[in-house]
Amino acid sequence: MIHRFQPTKYYHTYGPNHPALRVSPGDTIIATTVDAGGLDQDGNKITDEMRQSSPETLYSPSNPLTGPFYVEGAEPGDTLTVEIQRITLTRPTAWSANASNFGGLTEEAPGRRLLLNDPIPRTRYEWALDRENNTATINFPGSRFKNPVIPLHPFIGSIGVAPRYGRVEMSLTPGEYGGNMDSPEVCVGSTLHLPVSWKGGLLVFGDIHAAQGDGELCGVALETSSELQLKVGLIKEQIEWPRVINDDWIMVAGSSRPLMEAFKIAHFELIKWLITDYGYDRWDALQMLSQVGRCTIANTVDPNYTVVAKFPRKYLPE
Amino acid sequence: MIHRFQPTKYYHTYGPNHPALRVSPGDTIIATTVDAGGLDQDGNKITDEMRQSSPETLYSPSNPLTGPFYVEGAEPGDTLTVEIQRITLTRPTAWSANASNFGGLTEEAPGRRLLLNDPIPRTRYEWALDRENNTATINFPGSRFKNPVIPLHPFIGSIGVAPRYGRVEMSLTPGEYGGNMDSPEVCVGSTLHLPVSWKGGLLVFGDIHAAQGDGELCGVALETSSELQLKVGLIKEQIEWPRVINDDWIMVAGSSRPLMEAFKIAHFELIKWLITDYGYDRWDALQMLSQVGRCTIANTVDPNYTVVAKFPRKYLPE
Amino acid sequence: MIHRFQPTKYYHTYGPNHPALRVSPGDTIIATTVDAGGLDQDGNKITDEMRQSSPETLYSPSNPLTGPFYVEGAEPGDTLTVEIQRITLTRPTAWSANASNFGGLTEEAPGRRLLLNDPIPRTRYEWALDRENNTATINFPGSRFKNPVIPLHPFIGSIGVAPRYGRVEMSLTPGEYGGNMDSPEVCVGSTLHLPVSWKGGLLVFGDIHAAQGDGELCGVALETSSELQLKVGLIKEQIEWPRVINDDWIMVAGSSRPLMEAFKIAHFELIKWLITDYGYDRWDALQMLSQVGRCTIANTVDPNYTVVAKFPRKYLPE
């Protein structure tokens, strides 16, 4: 069954929010997303009425999320699968920015504010997308290299379920539930596995990036709107951290602080996977991953950092 | 007005849980707490029915919290004050433990599990409290020094309000809302200031420690039950992180990862405080704190680590 | 001029050791190296007499280095360039190991010893190299996937000059002088730039890896012996950290702790390079690198960790 979904309300948290739609394992969702700043396909900002809000408290306005989707039969301890079938960029522009107190080259504290040094100036960049040729460009008047044309690689910056232990997290935060991982591996051709911690899973997503460098250095990628096509499934087995599978790799996305812990989580969990599902001996798994593993620093800017550890599928037994 | 409160339900999250009692600024709360493992004054474990629970998800069972207390008039952006007037230990024992995958000398990843090394054996320790003489003792049969008698210093391990941005945090986690800071400075004679992020503030507390070393090295202090007397107040000003004031010091508790970030937050915020409230020049504040500041590592074991930065009150203008 | 060099003595430090050979900018060095454990092309261990030694102190025996080469005219503040023209593996085997207290999944302390947990068992692995087909294989009897055949990618694990400020570093340590970076980018087709801090530069190298995964997870790659052909040059300009240039990328290798600092150094220095040499505006450089940069975690196991930040040459002006 195919569900077409156009949000009338956007969420700013991963948590037990009221389901927007109930779907079944095997169903396909076709849904739109606005960008990380809340701009839709026409470049218009969603209104405050369209956002998760409450007279009791304030929500952080970044990364409005589409959903939540309640997956029938999903129980805590299960694994939700999301096959990413299509990401269509729905407008010809994407914005980015150097932020004053955000990004991989500022302080690491929450809010990343620098009291003592003056903050770096905020600069906004408007990139033009050429969706025919799958490229983006921008004018850098002050630089010697003026009009770079860079390749697009659209992926889902934020996608997750309700977190473990009754927690509610901001849409900006990645964790064991997925979330704002900003991992370029979460693109068409990949299937994402997420650990279910709340009945129905409560899947939300948004924050599409048309392109991004490793680590999302300045804290903002090429932010744009999209229409997504996702196929959901359910596995009655438990995983601890998000897994990504494509034709060539099995991968684990670890999110934590400091950066080294994200690295360790991703690699620990990948080794556990090699042992449990693929019959590797514990020490052989460590040895083999040490020689053929690859890893990506997905983000160094969010409240948790994300590292993706990768093992080539060609070294898995049938 | 004095409110006597005996919980019938304990909470495992900091968040917008249903208020157990409404109090007004200036009121005093006298309430009991169970220990971090859920043992009451008779050493009996609270039942599952007495815990925050849901058919939809699972909660982490550590650190059951008393509350929430809704403070009339408290709005997001206000500051809640809690004067700690009395901590009465309500049983003659406290327990501690070396945990298998927890503590400052294990890995730093969430869950702190070590896949590759075998975990350290769990060992439980039962300390006898002498509440007359304010000491504790234990038998170490395998050690040359057999029966240490150590001083008690009771304090509140976990105390906080509902977090910023609609987040819900586990009772194990400290943050900008207070929480499981495990800071020995939160003891009788101190007043704790917390930033209100949710209408009513929604104060909860528990996890009393009869004694604890710096950093809470093994992850478990002398855990016991108590009766607390707290006086709440309200200030119509905004703070970013918990502050603690006693006769000698003004203090800020920063909680984050890595440890250096907790250190930076605490010191940043203390300098901001010296500038804003006490008329210190920005650079003089840095210089003066550098020469007379003290700081405590409160915990190195929770999902965020806590550092308390301290400035002597004698160097504040009238 | 071409210098053929067969060491009779191997060094265990980066520092002002007595030059083995004087060469001039533009000269080519053809020299052999033993592996990280001191095994030569016949699998024989070099003798103690062939190692840097002293009756006054002890040296760490890892990573014996070939050299030092004194480059005529090199002064502190200059840049030494090393074009890697050939890496010939000189024996049909490489060894690796899971070490007890070493590697990216152990503690981070120097020596990485775990007092409280028991150490992981040491396991040695002997890989067979097929130098015709550029592959390696091994027998994993205890694992379901038995005989992986993996591609070779030979590179120089350790290469550096005498460090800044009169320091002497172990051959195991990477830093601003290069050293044990364990970066797969230091391979044939690349030119390495190193900051000269001591008259003559005093270049040393060794520790060839036939293959290695990102981060050198278990701490040991496919360790083997080699013959290298390197062309040295001299630039009368100052750099702060090692740079690597190949046909597609300009790169900076940052080495520090924690891992995030290695990341920051590499990216800071790459942005400075874009500004200084390529006319990028400061903020445009940050924005552009954020969208097209790639980065590799080279090692997470040495006394400093190494991250390599990369910028595509196609976005550089002529």
Add this chain to the structure above:
Amino acid sequence: MIHRFQPTKYYHTYGPNHPALRVSPGDTIIATTVDAGGLDQDGNKITDEMRQSSPETLYSPSNPLTGPFYVEGAEPGDTLTVEIQRITLTRPTAWSANASNFGGLTEEAPGRRLLLNDPIPRTRYEWALDRENNTATINFPGSRFKNPVIPLHPFIGSIGVAPRYGRVEMSLTPGEYGGNMDSPEVCVGSTLHLPVSWKGGLLVFGDIHAAQGDGELCGVALETSSELQLKVGLIKEQIEWPRVINDDWIMVAGSSRPLMEAFKIAHFELIKWLITDYGYDRWDALQMLSQVGRCTIANTVDPNYTVVAKFPRKYLPE
């Protein structure tokens, strides 16, 4: 035997520099030191000719050190003891400064330079010392609190031997050899134990601080000149990290990065000491230290950070 020593040359490295004086275990050294900036008791800067220098390279000019003292009979694997008997401040002033790219509230990278943010302005502070009353004061014209009078607590900022494995370290760097630990515990009444790694030990010291807050936040304490009286001794046993003993505490100083690793090293080594020398069971040692241990963050500004872990002597068996 008492040796009076007035340096004619100051060293900028911990390493195998030429001994200035040979002493025997049991001897007392009375020697002068200049401050971290090279100012002597008259406030005059030492000349370039009086500094460690070489036509071959450059040395970092901070923290000029008095020594080296060759201790007869000291062999690699031994422990050198230094009893601090007297610290006499030899001038009535001390200077401090907020540095542009240094200190606990800047970036953590070596050199700590911030490319993207503008650096904080350098501000120099001249403190007046009242050596009669053991206080210091300064004029803060721009601040509301004008003339703070703070207590003096003189200690040795930098003291160490030649490092392990033939390394040479800058006088700014602390490590397993001691060095620039900036630990207030290294004061009169304490005995420092250092691991000997080079024949004769090669003790150097300097960088006296008249006062300092925890963590040495701005990177500069109250820097002044001194005359020291130290009694050296030798123990034929091996230690791994510096130990400090006074009437009340046994302590270990761990120096590393990130800060958490310095914390772990100090506590690991303190537990090992409790087991080996005092007959504590491994798990009891962890439990006991967890309840009664104290720790100090000595510095968060040097190339390695230093944490001092402390255990009360009253809980040691006779």
